[in-house]
Amino acid sequence: MKIAIATKDFETVSSHAGQTRQWLVYDLTDHRSNQLLPAPRRVNLEKEQVLHVFEDNEAHPLDGIDLMVAASAGDGFIRHMKKRGTEVLLTGETDPALAITRILAGEALPDQRFDITTALCKVRDLFSRH
Template identity: 80%
Template sequence: MKIAIATKDFSKVSGHAGQARQWLLYDLTEHRSNQLLPAPQFVDLSKEQILHTFEDKEPHPLDGVDIVVAASAGDGFIRHMKLRGTEVLLTGEEDPTMAISRILAGEALPDTRFDITTTLCKVRDLFSRH
């Protein structure tokens, strides 16, 4: 399983997943519950690779991700990721390591915080191609 976490400066879980450029990518394919988490890969997307506008016509650094974690995401982003075979989980957890640990333990993630950009995204998504 691969989990990508939208981040701000690779340190905190970020909101507005569709516009996020910095991601922590955890490849948990070989991970076992009694092991420490593997070090994440740091993925810094170019402007053309931002998922909100990426057109899926070429390979993407986050291809093959099973789960995306973010503090907020619009409905269009969630639909787009579903078409890519990726589940989107939203959380109020700011620590990426804690978010991953909770997911692996089967625990619920904390509820999201209010984010005005999510409301703006919902309006924008009404006209989105996704």
């Protein structure tokens, strides 16, 4: 399983997945519960690779991700990622390391915080291509 966490400067969970450029990618394919977490790979997207504007007409650095974690995302983004084979999990957890640890332990993550951009995304999603 591969999990990508949307971040701000690779430090805190980002509040807008579709606009996020910095991602921490955990490849847990060979991970066992009694092992330390592998170090995440840092993915820094170019402007044209940001998922809100990416055209899906070529390979993307986040291809093959099973689960994306972010503080917020619009319904259109969630539908778009589902078409790409990726589930989206929204949370109020701000610490990426704590979020991944809780996910692997099967613990519930805190509910997402209020974010005005999510409301704006819902309006934008009414006219979304996804």
